[in-house]
Amino acid sequence: MKIMAQMAMVMNLDKCIxxxxxxxxxxxxxxxxxxxxxxxxxxxETNPGVGYPARWEDQRRWRGGWRVDQSGRLCxxxxxxxxxxxxxxxNPEAPSLDDYYEPATYDYQRLIKAPLTGLTPVARPLSAIxxxxxxxxxxxxxxxxxxxxxxxxARDPDLEAIATKVELAFEQSFMFHLPRICEHCLNxxxxxxxxxxxxxxxxxxxxxxxxxxxxxxxxxxxxxxxYKKVYMNRLTGKAEKCTFCxxxxxxxQETVCSETCVGRLRYIGVILYDRDAVxxxxxxxxxxxxxxxxxxxxxxxxxIAAAKSDGLxxxxxxxxxxxPIYELAIRQLVALPLHPEYRTLPMVWYIPPLSPLLEATxxxxxxxxxxxxxxxxxxxxxxxLDYLAQLFAAGDQAAVAGxxxxxxxxxxxxxxxxxxxxxxxxxxxxxxxxxxxxxxxLLAVAKRSDRFVIPKAHHESTAQVAAWAGGCxxxxxxxxxxxxxxA
Amino acid sequence: xxxxxxxxxxxxxxxxxxxxGLVWRWRVDQFGWTTLxxxxxxxxxxxxxxxxxxxxxxxxxxxxxxxxxxxxxWTVALGVPPATYHLVAVSxxxxxxxxxxxxxxxxxxxxFILRTRLRLVTRRGDIVMYVILGLQxxxxxxxxxxxxxxxxxxxxxxxxxxxxxxxSIFVLQPDxxxxxxxxxxxxxxxxxxxxxxxxxxxxxxxxxxxIPIGYLTxxxxxxxxxxx
Ligand code: SF4
Ligand code: SF4
Numbered sequence: 001m002k003i004m005a006q007m008a009m010v011m012n013l014d015k016c017i018x019x020x021x022x023x024x025x026x027x028x029x030x031x032x033x034x035x036x037x038x039x040x041x042x043x044x045e046t047n048p049g050v051g052y053p054a055r056w057e058d059q060r061r062w063r064g065g066w067r068v069d070q071s072g073r074l075c076x077x078x079x080x081x082x083x084x085x086x087x088x089x090x091n092p093e094a095p096s097l098d099d100y101y102e103p104a105t106y107d108y109q110r111l112i113k114a115p116l117t118g119l120t121p122v123a124r125p126l127s128a129i130x131x132x133x134x135x136x137x138x139x140x141x142x143x144x145x146x147x148x149x150x151x152x153x154a155r156d157p158d159l160e161a162i163a164t165k166v167e168l169a170f171e172q173s174f175m176f177h178l179p180r181i182c183e184h185c186l187n188x189x190x191x192x193x194x195x196x197x198x199x200x201x202x203x204x205x206x207x208x209x210x211x212x213x214x215x216x217x218x219x220x221x222x223x224x225x226x227y228k229k230v231y232m233n234r235l236t237g238k239a240e241k242c243t244f245c246x247x248x249x250x251x252x253q254e255t256v257c258s259e260t261c262v263g264r265l266r267y268i269g270v271i272l273y274d275r276d277a278v279x280x281x282x283x284x285x286x287x288x289x290x291x292x293x294x295x296x297x298x299x300x301x302x303x304i305a306a307a308k309s310d311g312l313x314x315x316x317x318x319x320x321x322x323x324p325i326y327e328l329a330i331r332q333l334v335a336l337p338l339h340p341e342y343r344t345l346p347m348v349w350y351i352p353p354l355s356p357l358l359e360a361t362x363x364x365x366x367x368x369x370x371x372x373x374x375x376x377x378x379x380x381x382x383x384x385l386d387y388l389a390q391l392f393a394a395g396d397q398a399a400v401a402g403x404x405x406x407x408x409x410x411x412x413x414x415x416x417x418x419x420x421x422x423x424x425x426x427x428x429x430x431x432x433x434x435x436x437x438x439x440x441x442l443l444a445v446a447k448r449s450d451r452f453v454i455p456k457a458h459h460e461s462t463a464q465v466a467a468w469a470g471g472c473x474x475x476x477x478x479x480x481x482x483x484x485x486x487a
Numbered sequence: 488x489x490x491x492x493x494x495x496x497x498x499x500x501x502x503x504x505x506x507x508g509l510v511w512r513w514r515v516d517q518f519g520w521t522t523l524x525x526x527x528x529x530x531x532x533x534x535x536x537x538x539x540x541x542x543x544x545x546x547x548x549x550x551x552x553x554x555x556x557x558x559x560x561w562t563v564a565l566g567v568p569p570a571t572y573h574l575v576a577v578s579x580x581x582x583x584x585x586x587x588x589x590x591x592x593x594x595x596x597x598x599f600i601l602r603t604r605l606r607l608v609t610r611r612g613d614i615v616m617y618v619i620l621g622l623q624x625x626x627x628x629x630x631x632x633x634x635x636x637x638x639x640x641x642x643x644x645x646x647x648x649x650x651x652x653x654x655s656i657f658v659l660q661p662d663x664x665x666x667x668x669x670x671x672x673x674x675x676x677x678x679x680x681x682x683x684x685x686x687x688x689x690x691x692x693x694x695x696x697x698i699p700i701g702y703l704t705x706x707x708x709x710x711x712x713x714x715x
Contacts, residue, residue: 038527081703088699089541096530097604130603192707195699200709213517216697217524235608237523250713278708457713 002275003296003307005316006186006206006347007244007268007454008325009255010335011179012443013353014407015263018145018177020044022257022266026181029256030243035235037103037128041242042257043140044179047391048149048156048166051178052140053100056228057157057339063093065189065226065342066282074283074343076193078224084193093223097234101139103128129234146175158391164384174382176353178391181257182229182242183338183346184208186273186294187282190241193224198239204457205270206347207246210239226342250457258452267442269323269453270316271347272296272307278345287340287394294345295330298323319455324442325349332431332439334403336392351443352392352400354407355383374412374428378404405429410436410443493678494652495661501681508688509696522694523613528604532597540590546583547627550576555653559646580631588624595621612690619683626676634670649673 026042045051059065063077078084078093087093106123114121127134143152149168153159159166167173184201188208191199198214199221201207210221210230217237221230230241245255249268253259258266273294284290296303298320307317320326328335328351335349357380378401379385385397385404393399409425413436416423426433442450512520526533554576562572595617598605634643648669655662666674687693 085699085702089538090530090534091526092530092534094526094530096527098530130607132603188708191709194709195702196697197699197701197705197709200711202713203710204713215521216694216699217521218699219524219526232524232527234527236518237521237525237527237608238518275710459714 001277001306003272003303003310003312004203004206004275005270005312005320006273007184007249008206008271008295008323008329008347008349009181009258010267010325010328010349010351012263012265012267012351013176013178014351014443015265016044016177016179016353017263018044018046019262020141021260021262022179023140025256025260026242029245031240035233036231036240037234038097038100039231039233039240040140041229042179042181044177045141046144046146046153046175047178048153048159048168048173048175048387049143049146050152050155051180053095053228054138055155055157056226059226059342061093062095062223062226062228064224064228065344066187067343068283072283074187074279076189076224077226078193078220084220085195087220088195088218091219091223094219094232095222095228097129101137101142102134104134104136104139107133146170146173149173158387161390161395162384162386164386166384166387174355174384176355176383178338178350179257180227180229180338181255181348182208182225182244183227183344183348184242184244185347186278186345187343189224189226189342189344190221190230193220194218194239195220199230202246205244205246205249206273207244207249208241209243209246210241212236212238212240215239226339226344227346249454250459252454252456254448254452254454264451267324267328267451269325270320270455271323271325271329272298272303272312272320282343282345286396287343288337288396288399291337291340291345292330292333295326297330298326313455313458315455319453322453324446324451324453327438327442332406332435333399334406334439336399336403338392339394340392341394350392351407352388352403353383354404355381357381374405374408374425375401377408402429406431406436406439407443410440413437414440490663490666490674493674494663494666497678498656498661498681501685504685505687508685509693512688512693520693520697521691522697523608523610523691525598525605525608528608529597529602532593532601536590536593536597538590539586540594543583543586543588543590546579547587550580550583554646555650558650558654559644577631584624584628584631588628591621591624610691612686615686616683616690616692619679619686623676623679623683626672626679629672630670630676634672643668643670643673645669645673649677653677 023040023042023044027040030041031039040052043052051057056062059077065077066074067077069075076084078087104125105128107126108123111121111123124133125136126132143149146153149170153168153173184207186206188199188201191201191208195218196214196216198211198216200209200211202209215238217232219232219239221239222228222232230239232238233240248255254266254268258268273296277294281290281294298304298317304317325335329349335351337346337349340346357377381404385400386395388400389395389397406429409429409431412425413423413433416425426436563569598609630645648665651665652662655665666677
């Protein structure tokens with residue numbers, strides 16, 4: 001047993017309004033350079049929809065993540081080491097700009113410089129890469145809010161996998177937003193696939209990073225990541241990815257996307273995991289249960305003793321015990337991992353969204369005369385359970401229903417409390433009233449210090465500090481120069 | 488005099504530039520040490536042209552090693568008649584050369600003609616490298632087909648000339664006289680080969696030294712400490 005700490009995140013999808021503030025502030029901070037125009041460390045997708053890059057969940061095409069072979073061994077979907085090294089001269093599964101999109105800008109000069117005529121000048125779209133006029137055909141938010149749903153939402157790989165027939169006519173459909181960053185997985189496929197050893201996971205906080213100096217541009221990480229969250233820089237030919245804002249995290253600050261989220265729906269905290277158990281958990285029969293059991297109980301005396309003997313600082317242990325992530329994911333069982341069946345043991349989890357009730361509650365098998373029938377409520381919601389289960393539970397509808405029922409119970413319990421009524425909501429979901437009130441607090445009124453419990457990094461070692469004195473790693477170089485002929 | 492410069496002095500200058508350049512680049516430019524993959528800008532042509540080019544190039548290199556380093560006397564002693572050797576060498580050489588040529592032509596067209604995107608990610612070192620490589624391929628094919636393949640009993644056998652000179656370089660006693668009978672195409676090819684070696688450290692060719700051998704034995708997940 002080797003206990004290590006991991007920075008993890010939970011997003012409460014009920015509160016996401018799809019404003020994409022997180023995407024924009026992240027881009028302004030990290031990827032506003034040349035060569036990374038197409039890179040969105042954070043992107044927000046509409047579900048149902050194709051996401052970014054389009055149909056990233058279609059692992060038959062991209063062959064990302066891990067699978068378990070006949071003999072029960074865990075292997076990358078891309079094949080064994082020999083098969084992967086055979087792809088060194090070409091990598092058909094790695095996306096190109098044609099798979100992402102051609103980033104565009106507009107010919108704004110035209111608006112200013114057009115001669116005075118009776119006609120309104122038009123700013124044509126120009127490729128942000130070549131500067132040539134272009135037609136915009138796709139982008140990371142192309143099907144935002146179900147735009148063009150018959151064409152785009154219909155191609156959602158999760159819809160193909162479920163039994164429920166989903167109506168895509170705008171008035172009959174449903175939608176919710178899914179903000180995505182790198183999952184900083186416990187069993188990162190990107191790291192395992194990197195031939196150069198440039199991708200690595202940090203011992204102290206589990207953040208997965210790409211070492212720009214060691215990267216040789218083999219682009220194996222890009223195809224191996226099932227979430228498509230490693231990207232190639234167009235100009236340097238090197239891998240870049242979400243850094244979990246580690247310079248901020250080390251100072252105890254939340255990530256940029258979390259700080260600027262208008263819905264205040266992101267939570268960050270520490271969880272403890274056993275590094276020696278990762279391989280077995282990733283290969284387990286039930287991937288959702290495996291993800292859950294990867295998060296160890298920070299109050300368990302055995303875990304505490306092992307963590308101490310493995311050198312976990314006491315302030316980190318305190319943080320793990322106060323972790324909002326552990327509370328939401330394990331104690332309350334409301335947060336779920338995104339596509340646990342990819343077997344990377346992802347560490348950014350989601351609280352699935354509640355949604356309006358279908359009119360035909362009775363037809364769904366519940367009691368439509370009792371608005372408080374919690375079990376009926378969740379099966380009668382407009383977002384089909386099996387769709388959510390496809391995203392967040394490897395198909396386990398009971399797990400999603402459990403989460404939604406508890407969320408519904410919180411509302412019912414708090415309503416009854418403020419009306420001075422008795423209620424049985426807590427019992428109905430097997431929780432105590434205190435549990436529900438704690439959950440209410442965390443989901444509804446939590447302060448910043450409750451949402452982000454981030455211990456500072458221990459920088460005692462002077463060698464480490466000296467290593468950083470080298471200045472800005474992204475200054476100069478091709479990424480920092482502007483191309484001629486562009487403002 | 489020209490022969491002396493090209494075949495006694497230039498090889499050592501080129502190798503020195505290469506070695507010093509490699510050490511320098513390795514020490515100051517880890518960030519630039521890369522294949523400079525252009526897959527992001529275009530992948531449809533790359534998908535078939537790149538393996539064709541690389542496998543072709545590897546075969547061509549193997550062929551050169553065999554032809555230049557293995558003395559004629561050895562293959563004769565092994566009982567390989569010169570005519571058989573000639574036939575095998577020429578046919579393998581033509582196949583490898585064709586792969587390399589088709590791959591290179593496709594990659595050059597792709598980079599400089601078909602896609603504007605790719606011109607934007609092309610560096611000066613790449614262009615110099617492409618010019619030398621292109622010339623080398625043309626000269627190499629010319630020799631293989633023009634001088635060697637079309638004649639059943641070739642009038643000029645490089646294994647009695649170029650190979651002797653090439654091996655003499657390693658023992659620091661360049662045998663310039665061995666090169667004298669070589670036709671000009673062979674001479675140009677030999678001299679340009681060292682030009683390729685000289686520009687090596689300053690181009691993307693450095694990625695040849697990044698063959699990920701360690702990957703075969705490394706544990707899947709790499710853990711590193713903060714700041715290390
Ligand atoms: S989500 Fe992040 S850590 Fe996981 S495989 Fe992809 S890039 Fe690696
Ligand atoms: S900033 Fe918050 S509310 Fe807005 S899209 Fe991002 S996660 Fe959703």
